[in-house]
Amino acid sequence: MRIAIIGGGAAGFMAAITAQSSDSNSEVILFEKSNKVLNKVKISGGGRCNVTNACFSISELAKNYPRGGGFLKKAFNHFYTKDTVEWFEQRGVELKKEDDNRMFPISNNSQTIIDCLKSECDKHKVSIKYQNPVKNIKPLENGYMINNDVLVDKIIIASGGSPKIEALQWLLDIGLEIEKPVPSLFTFNMPNEDIIDLMGVVAPNVSVHIQGDKLKHIGPLLITHWGMSGPAILKCSAWGARILAGKNYKFNVQVNWSNLNELDYKEIIKENKKSYRIIANKNPFNLPNRLWLYLIKKIDVDSKISWNKLDKKSGNKLLNVLFNDSYQVNSKTTFKEEFVTCGGISLHQINPNTMESKIHKGLYFCGEILDIDGVTGGFNFQSAWTTGYLAGKNSVI
Ligand SMILES: Cc1cc2nc3c(=O)[nH]c(=O)nc-3n(C[C@H](O)[C@H](O)[C@H](O)COP(=O)(O)OP(=O)(O)OC[C@H]3O[C@@H](n4cnc5c(N)ncnc54)[C@H](O)[C@@H]3O)c2cc1C
Structure with a gap:
């Protein structure tokens, strides 16, 4: 199985690590358009990275998303805040809770999160292709063609939010519905x-x-x-x-x-x-x-x-x-x-338990590209971890 991940942000990394570690026989290739990955993680939370929120009730957690709360409620049943804390802890990163429930690495440094995600990718031999923007994807009978060049079995799109609809034309071209993007936060x-x-x-x-x-x-x-x-x-x-x-x-x-x-x-x-x-x-x-x-x-x-x-x-x-x-x-x-995009891929076209498109089999979405956004407090990263985890896990099934 050859799986392409498009986008090297929080969601793309979580998807890549989960896919490759769930099935070591798969080949996971991450395409990143720039020469850097995890850029937003670096600058997040004033350089400290507000990884998640110490809200451990799924119904309460879902209330922090102006868009996508209902959809996430189902997804959180598979992976939510508690799992995020454990996921990082199992990989040597302890998180601490502040008075307002925001959770940060105890190092108070977003680089700790970047180092953890990068070393997991190295460990599982995820291949990262820098300066490789994906400009088009073509659904085939059994898989997908990327940029008229690379053949893969499945694709996970984790290309982040975009306040401009024109940037999403390559997704409109394959019949996906997009809720008009506007800024939030x-x-x-x-x-x-x-x-x-x-x-x-x-x-x-x-x-x-x-x-x-x-x-x-x-x-x-x-x-x-x-x-x-x-x-x-x-x-x-x-x-x-x-x-x-x-x-x-x-x-x-x-x-x-x-x-x-x-x-x-x-x-x-x-x-x-x-x-x-x-x-x-x-x-x-x-x-x-x-x-x-x-x-x-x-x-x-x-x-x-x-x-x-x-x-x-x-x-x-x-x-x-x-x-x-x-x-x-x-x-x-x-x-x-912290700012995010309101709008993105319409949730009614996505299965909330797997992140797979209902229109194109083998095509998955995660992170801010989806029509999901939260208020401040670690909720946006939590959505990226949850949807990234589900996309990665289900892509190898
Ligand atoms: C200043 C700032 C601070 C923030 N702080 C916090 C915080 O503390 N806590 C919190 O929960 N949230 C925070 N957020 C929001 C959070 O960073 C985002 O919601 C989260 O990073 C989204 O992750 P993502 O992986 O979906 O997208 P992104 O992090 O945007 O990653 C997408 C990646 O895809 C790449 N890409 C895009 N298009 C293509 C393409 N066509 N081909 C290949 N690659 C492509 C991009 O270059 C990028 O690397 C902050 C946001 C900002 C701007």
């Missing part, structure tokens, strides 16, 4: 908002709502020199990837700075109005002080007055800015952040 640009002067400030528990839509997400919010980022924003961008693309990334976000309901804000403001303390020095909403002072200034209240001098109108303005603050977004950015 991006941050919001708001160059016209002076809140960006607070770059580096983190509000710990914010609720973010996209105006005119149902999209609403909760979590920490980071103010950056270009706009807003952090888990609450990234979740909005992932779950709203298509909606926000439809708005051409021009929309308003409403921010509830302490994620409280209106009545709770009113209650806290009322209680504090009894206080003789200066507003600037008494911030009852668990907000970073720089942000608190910014919000007070934004509503034109003198921060040097005491709480008991806050008149009704100013009290209402305070309630409004805390509960329903609004900012104008006019583009997105993926600079230095």
Whole structure:
């Protein structure tokens, strides 16, 4: 059996290692278009590689995928987070869990993961062909022809996400359906908002709502020199990837700075109005002080007055800015952040238990090329490990 893997990323490596180690008589050849493999693993997680997430319930795990959660739920029954931890451990790489459940190698270095994957490939004699872009595949009666040149029995496509549909023409050419790709996991640009002067400030528990839509997400919010980022924003961008693309990334976000309901804000403001303390020095909403002072200034209240001098109108303005603050977004950015593609090969054409195409026998898919994407936290790599493992294992059966 001759199996071609197209793409040397996390999914392609997992597929190659699993196929070759499941059947040592097979010949596994990995085609990589560039002169480097595992590029994204290298830069992932800020150079530390967030390998997976310590979420060990399949139904909870599946909830972290805006696209593909239902499909993955079936695939996770064969290989999920627990298997990933064991897989690396059995190969000498221990993973550690951080407070927010993200899992990293204890070395805190993505190179550990790269070394492990490369040495497994060497051990099982996977042949890697660098600078070998696959431009076309042709289904034959018994196998496939690659680039009008190489004959193989089966193919595993692990060529990663692509925000441009044109890059996937070679797959459209063989009748595969592709969900239109758009970016996911991006941050919001708001160059016209002076809140960006607070770059580096983190509000710990914010609720973010996209105006005119149902999209609403909760979590920490980071103010950056270009706009807003952090888990609450990234979740909005992932779950709203298509909606926000439809708005051409021009929309308003409403921010509830302490994620409280209106009545709770009113209650806290009322209680504090009894206080003789200066507003600037008494911030009852668990907000970073720089942000608190910014919000007070934004509503034109003198921060040097005491709480008991806050008149009704100013009290209402305070309630409004805390509960329903609004900012104008006019583009997105993926600079230095984890970003992925929403869209890709339609899942209804793929068997979730084997990753085999329902259209072409012997053709398998894994990783970000599929219409699967997760939120941040190690979920995207987990999808690559799971689908790569299944494609590799089933390709040699
Ligand atoms: C900056 C950044 C940080 C990230 N950090 C994390 C993280 O910490 N945790 C997490 O879970 N996810 C993270 N992600 C997402 C994660 O990296 C991807 O989801 C994952 O790498 C997808 O793996 P893949 O193997 O499917 O695709 P890729 O890693 O993109 O690999 C695809 C490979 O295929 C090759 N290729 C493409 N087309 C062809 C072709 N026609 N012929 C031959 N070769 C081809 C490419 O050159 C590439 O090497 C991050 C993403 C980015 C951009």
